[in-house]
Amino acid sequence: MVIQISNMYKFYGLKSNRVAALQNINLDIGAGEILSIMGPSGSGKSTLMNILGCLDRPTSGVYKFKGRDISRLNDNQLAVLRNQYIGFVFQNFNLLSRSTALANVELPMVYAGVPAAKRRNIAMELLEVVGLKDRMHHYPNELSGGQKQRVAIARALVNHPAVLLADEPTGNLDTRAGTEIIKLFDTLNSIGVTVVVVTHDSDVAIQTRRIVYLRDGEIVSDVSGNNLNKKENRTFVYDTKQGVVEFGRPHERNGRDSF
């Protein structure tokens, strides 16, 4: 298991303003998995991703990354973890506005101590992979939302992360571009990268092999199966009242069912 979460809670605010963003989360993610996290707006997806990405700490519960208890790591060790093992694609991109696309992609390698020339080459290669080679000297405010998203994806990949965490990476893309990104994630997954994607798009979710469904901070469903996307005549719907994920057959619900 690359990620093990048990009995985790995350609260925001104090006393009367207290918000339970995550409650009783138990989630194991194996190395090499590809999964999506779904759920309505405000259900705690981003909160969970931030904790998975070691940007935030849970209020209680245990989070183990590659077997190591995150709560025992100091700030510097967490920085190394984020730099070397985790690639994070933010819902709102989080690019440096005063740096070019190229410089943004280079950034994690700067902190990894990669020499400048090598940094440049790797960053250019990755920008080519995401189809932005001709935009590499542009600043974020000169790029479209989808282009910014792709720069952010390239940045997340430069240090060959073991885990790629993407918070709505296709939210700003059209279907075709979204499919491209998911294909890219699939390829990465096929070479061993663990991929976690937050999405509102069932077409995207269905292409992954496991779907975790959150509601009001709780995991209400965690379904997995091989080649979900290859099943014919299966539709993916969710019922916000029941918190049920259905794959064509109404009886397959709640729990880690497999096909």
Add this chain to the structure above:
Amino acid sequence: MKIFETLRIALRGLISNKMRSLLTMLGVIIGVGSVITLVSIGEGVKSSISSQIQGLGSNLVLVTPGKGAVGMNASSLGAAVSELSYEDALAVERNSAAVKSVAPLIESGANVSYQGETKATLLSGTTESYSDVRNSPLAAGSFFSIGDIRGYRHVAVIGDTVRRKIFAGENPVGKTIMLNKTEFKVVGVMDKKGPTLTIDNDDRVFIPITVAEEMLDTNQVNMMFIQAAGPDMVSTAVAETRRIIGSRHEKNDFVVSEQEDILNTFQGIMGTLTGMLGGIAGVSLIVGGIGIMNIMLVTVTERTREIGIRKAVGAKKRDIMFQFLLESVFISALGGILGIAAGFFGSRLLDRVVPNLPTVISPWSVPAAFIFALLVGLFFGIYPARKAARLDPIQALRYE
């Protein structure tokens, strides 16, 4: 992370806000500039007066009336009542083997005129040895002789300023001038000595001491220059002068001092003064440092999201700390360099505007001011840099 990389990031931070960086730098520029300029004034005064004291002559001993501190009484301005006399001078000259010659001075203000040109000047009655003792050669003619003194002859030697002012181009030697309505024949012209701060050393007329006694109706000598027979005889000359004049006076109403003592005392005082000037200017440098801290705190707040992004992709505390610290040190270093230039410019300008106040840029003030500026940048940069480094990544990313 490599230092070079951090430097690049810090530099870009500064460049992206040129005007603000420059204004912040201004505090340091003014601080360093004023340290260098003020110290250069102190050093200039020190070196100009020092060379003046050294230029008094060689192996000199000074005798002044009163009990004041070494070289620091008002006698030379004619304020104190002098108990020293020409006879004291003659006695010292006659009775001490360590003394080569003595030049007593009776001084007073006087008007000198020639063919309608009149000028106020300093009149000095002295002896024939003055020129030798004070190491002041003549430009033309010769100094008056012992015979002129004994014969009460109305002869005069004039300084360069007097020559210029009343003899416009004419050769003064052999001409007759009026000193307070008394006729004197010019026998010589002194070489130009140059000014000491605001005092013109060439605005003088010398006459035989006997004539001065008569004319000014006094026998009080303002000061005596005694030349020892050699460098190793100076202390003996001091002792013997004390003994000889002491035996002639009832009270201990005179001070004997060596040129060296005067020089040391003076340099000590000037050193303290210069240090104080530098210190005051140094305070402005600290104010500049507070300016750096202020702007760095603003920068950190403004760039909270940037800090969050950097941390999210793996920047460690020390990377962030270093980045912002380097930025403030860079401001102070660049400010320091520009401040050095400003200091040089300032002291040059002062030389131009106030020619009598010579400035000398002291070699230690430049690196000292620069290093102090660096330390100020470092010190005042620590707090904002720590604040940046301690930001929580997720809080920083959420910052609007």
